[in-house]
Amino acid sequence: MRKQRSRGFTLIEIIVSMAIVAVIGAAFTKLLVAQNRYYDHETNLRKARSIARSASTILLADMRMVQTSGGVDSVAADGKLIRLLVPYRFGLVCAQFGSNLTVSMLPIDSGTIGVSVYRGYAWRDSLAGTYTYVSPTDPTSADLPKPSANVGLCTGNGPGQAQINTLAVAGAPGTQFDISPAPAGVFTAAPVFFWQRVTYSFRASSLYPNRLGLWRNVENGRNEEIMAPFDTSSRFRFYASGSDVSTVAPPLAAAIRGLDLVLAARSPRPTTRDSAATSTVVTSVFFKNRVGF
Numbered sequence: 465m466r467k468q469r470s471r472g473f474t475l476i477e478i479i480v481s482m483a484i485v486a487v488i489g490a491a492f493t494k495l496l497v498a499q500n501r502y503y504d505h506e507t508n509l510r511k512a513r514s515i516a517r518s519a520s521t522i523l524l525a526d527m528r529m530v531q532t533s534g535g536v537d538s539v540a541a542d543g544k545l546i547r548l549l550v551p552y553r554f555g556l557v558c559a560q561f562g563s564n565l566t567v568s569m570l571p572i573d574s575g576t577i578g579v580s581v582y583r584g585y586a587w588r589d590s591l592a593g594t595y596t597y598v599s600p601t602d603p604t605s606a607d608l609p610k611p612s613a614n615v616g617l618c619t620g621n622g623p624g625q626a627q628i629n630t631l632a633v634a635g636a637p638g639t640q641f642d643i644s645p646a647p648a649g650v651f652t653a654a655p656v657f658f659w660q661r662v663t664y665s666f667r668a669s670s671l672y673p674n675r676l677g678l679w680r681n682v683e684n685g686r687n688e689e690i691m692a693p694f695d696t697s698s699r700f701r702f703y704a705s706g707s708d709v710s711t712v713a714p715p716l717a718a719a720i721r722g723l724d725l726v727l728a729a730r731s732p733r734p735t736t737r738d739s740a741a742t743s744t745v746v747t748s749v750f751f752k753n754r755v756g757f
Contacts, residue, residue, distance in 0.1 A: 505741060508731030508732075508733070508741035509731065509741040509743055511731045511732060511741070512729045512730055512731045512741045512742055512743035513729070513743040513745070515691055515692070515693075515694075515727075515729035515730075515732075515743075516727040516728070516729035516743050516744070516745035517745060518691055519678050519690070519691040519694075519725075519727050519729065520725055520727055520745055520747045522678075522680075522690055522691065523664065523678075523725055523747075523749070524747065524749055526548065526550045526662060526664075527548065527550075527723065527749045527751070528749060528751075528752065529550060529551045529552075529752065530548050530549070530550060530551075530751045530752070531549075531551070531586070531594075531595050531751060531752055532705075532721050532751045532752065533594035533595050534549065534586070534594075534595060534596075534597045534718070535548060535549050535550075535751050536548060536549075536717040536718070536720045536751075537549055537661060537717065538717055539700070539702070539714040539717060539720070540665075540714075541713075541714065542699070543699035543700045543701060543702075543712060543714065544665055544666045544667065544699055544700075545663065545664070545665040545666075545667075545700075546663070546664055546665075546700050546723070547661060547662070547663040547664075548661070548662050548663075548664070549583075549584075549586075549597060549659045549660075549661055549662075550659060550660055550661075550662045551586070551657040551658065551659050552572075552576055552580040552657075552658060552659065552660055553569050553570070553572050553576075553577075553580075553657060553658040554569065554570050554655070554656070554657045555567050555568050555569035555570055555638070555655075555656050555657070556568050556626070556628055556653050556654065556655060556656060557587060557626075557650055557651065557652060557653060557654040557655075557656050558617045558618035558625075558626040558628060558640065558652065559614075559617040559618075559624060559625070559626060559652060560646045560650065561614050561617060561642070561646075562646075563644055563645060563646055564642040564643065564644050564646055565642070565643050565644065565646040565647070565650065566612050566614050566617045566618060566640060566641070566642055566643075567585075567618075567640065567641050567643060567656050568618040568619075568626070568628045568630065568638060568639075568640050569638060569639050569640070569641060569656075569658070570631060570633075570638055571631060571632060571633040571636040571637060571638050571639075572636065573636060574636075579682070579685070579686060580658075580660050580682070580685070581604070581660050581682050581683060581684045581685035582603055582604065582608060582609060582658055582660065583599065583603050583659060583660050583661050583683060583684075584597060584598050584599040584600055584603055584658075584659055585597075585598050585609075585643055585656055585657065585658050585659065586598065586656065586657055586659055587647065587650050587654045587655065587656045588654055588655040588656070589649070589654070590654065596647060597659070598645065598647055600643075600644065600645065604684055607643075607644055607645075609641040609642070609643045609658065610641060610642050610643075611639065611640070611641065611642075612640035612641055612642045613642065614640075614642065615640045617640075618630070618640045619640075626652050626653060628653070660682055660683065660685070661682070661683040662680065662681070662682055662683070663679075663680070663681040663683070664678070664679070664680055664681075664700075665678075665679045665681070666678060666679075666694060666698045666699060667679055669689060669692040669693055669694075670689055671689065671692050671693070672692050672693035672732065675692060675693030675694065675695075675730060676692070676693065676694040676695070676696060676698055677689040677690075677691065677692035677693065677694065678690055678691045678692065678694060678698075678727075691729075693729070693730045693732065694727065694728055694729055694730060695728035695729070695730050695742055695744075696728075697726065697728045697744070698726055698727055698728045698729075699712075699726050700723050700724070700725065700726070701723065701724035701726060702714045702715060702720050702722075702723060702724075703720065703721050703722035703723065703724070703748075703750065704719045704720065704721065705719045705720075705721050710722075710723070710724040710748070720751075721750060721751060722748060722749055722750035722751055723748070723749050724746055724747070724748050725745075725746065725747045725748075725749065726744065726746050727744065727745045727746070727747070728742060728743075728744040729742070729743050729744075729745070730742050
């Protein structure tokens with residue numbers, strides 16, 4: 465009796481099967497590559513957004529305290545640089561004592577003091593509604609605010625004494641200082657603040673070649689690249705007094721009332737889809753014209 469032979473795959477069936485597997489494999493590989501590129505692009509786009517938003521937060525922390533009257537020191541014509549007089553400590557005037565002005569300042573954390581460089585003070589004339597900036601001759605040495613030798617001018621209840629209570633927040637006390645020179649016309653309980661001169665600029669990054677970084681320079685203090693990288697389209701735009709539309713060309717510094725922060729951040733590394741992911745965040749900030757207590 466003849467034994468029946470088992471039937472296997474023919475060569476044609478194997479070739480067809482391999483062709484089908486190859487097509488499916490190619491399609492699956494293409495899908496994986498596309499998904500990887502999409503994920504890589506979205507990851508880099510999130511990083512770019514994070515850079516832009518972090519830069520916006522840092523800028524707003526300083527710029528929201530800048531006053532409309534005299535708060536802008538200078539700007540660059542290309543919109544890449546702006547120098548501001550930034551308040552960092554607030555208080556009240558107690559009295560004038562000889563050539564000095566005695567002031568009572570609110571508590572402040574040690575970190576802010578550590579990174580701030582005193583360049584002068586400003587006091588507010590309630591009648592004019594504006595601040596007058598005072599720039600001492602030697603603000604980092606001879607004219608540096610000194611602990612007051614006349615604390616009673618602030619805390620006392622007698623004639624010519626301001627009767628201002630000293631506050632303490634989280635263990636940090638308020639402090640009385642003697643500052644100079646004393647301006648004419650200042651009055652008791654006028655708001656006063658210490659200011660520093662801070663420059664923000666978009667210029668060549670030290671971390672990312674051929675890219676811009678956002679730099680913060682405190683005069684006579686720290687110069688640091690606080691965020692990078694940015695595209696060359698990053699800049700400041702300007703709101704002038706009486707206008708609600710920002711302009712590319714800067715007006716006179718005294719007429720600037722606010723800024724548009726155009727932050728075109730780029731991802732730190734190229735993506736597999738294109739050269740780099742870019743996210744542009746535009747934030748408006750308008751300067752204050754008074755300080756409330």
